[in-house]
Amino acid sequence: MIRLPENPEDRKKAIAAIVLGVVVLLFVAFMYGVQPYRASIRARKARVAELEDEIWRAEKEIKAMDRIREQNNIIVEKILDESEAKRHILRPSLGNYLLVATEVINQAASGIKISIETINEMPTPAVTPQKGKTDTKQDNRFAPYTINLSLTAGLHDLARFIHRLESANPYLAVTRLIVMAQSSEDPEQHFVSLHLQWPIWVDDEHPQRLKAERIADEERQ
Numbered sequence: 001m002i003r004l005p006e007n008p009e010d011r012k013k014a015i016a017a018i019v020l021g022v023v024v025l026l027f028v029a030f031m032y033g034v035q036p037y038r039a040s041i042r043a044r045k046a047r048v049a050e051l052e053d054e055i056w057r058a059e060k061e062i063k064a065m066d067r068i069r070e071q072n073n074i075i076v077e078k079i080l081d082e083s084e085a086k087r088h089i090l091r092p093s094l095g096n097y098l099l100v101a102t103e104v105i106n107q108a109a110s111g112i113k114i115s116i117e118t119i120n121e122m123p124t125p126a127v128t129p130q131k132g133k134t135d136t137k138q139d140n141r142f143a144p145y146t147i148n149l150s151l152t153a154g155l156h157d158l159a160r161f162i163h164r165l166e167s168a169n170p171y172l173a174v175t176r177l178i179v180m181a182q183s184s185e186d187p188e189q190h191f192v193s194l195h196l197q198w199p200i201w202v203d204d205e206h207p208q209r210l211k212a213e214r215i216a217d218e219e220r221q
Contacts, residue, residue, distance in 0.1 A: 076214050083207050088171045090145055090198035097121070097200065101147050105196070108164040115152040122146040122195065141206065142199040146175065149196055154188045155179070165196065173197045 083089040093099045102119050109116060124143060153161065158179070165172055176195040181187065201207065 073214060076210050080207060080210060080214075082171070083201070086169075088169045088199075089142070090200050092200075092204065097145055098147065101145070101196070101198065104165070104168075105149060108161055108168065109151075112160050112164075113153065113157045114161055117150040117152065118148075119150075120148045122148055140202050143202050144197050145200040146195050146197040149192075149194050151192050151194075152182065152189055153192060155190065158190070158192055162194075169198070171199050 083091065087100075090097055090100060098119070098121055105116065105119060124145065151158075162174060166174070173196075174194055175197045176193075178193040180191045180193075182189050182191055
């Protein structure tokens, strides 16, 4: 226990010194104890808020990636369905497109009064890369495959034939059509020359890679 001086003046000075010492101790405790602790709490709160923001952004990016992956899978499924199931994208038989095109033409002409004369392949235009690029496979997935078909038919049967072709394959196009009158012996029959065009894969192995990528993506999920 602290003993105060007997003299009143000395006692006042002693009390003032004690009070001053207590104030100094409290200030030192605040500056070196409470203040750093409060700063540490603020820093931790800032780090927690930053972490929560990063988690929110990561979850948002994951959801966006899931949507993109889902949309990509839908597109891949549609492409494979058009190419491999429906065969709207012409696929070769033993490396030969003309055999498949001829079969399509014969099926469309079945039951219609049409006399098919010749079916010939047209030259395939060279695929040129985009400016500044050299890999054409990355820029052009598809190329046109065109055949020249010569036949004899009446106009009504010709219209039925073309309708069958275009109804069976929305990607098939008649790119040229010439109709010329035959001899006067049969004025209803006309000589017809037309170009039929299908899309084909620039790289015939690309559908197989799409299938493999789709399977790998499903396994990752």
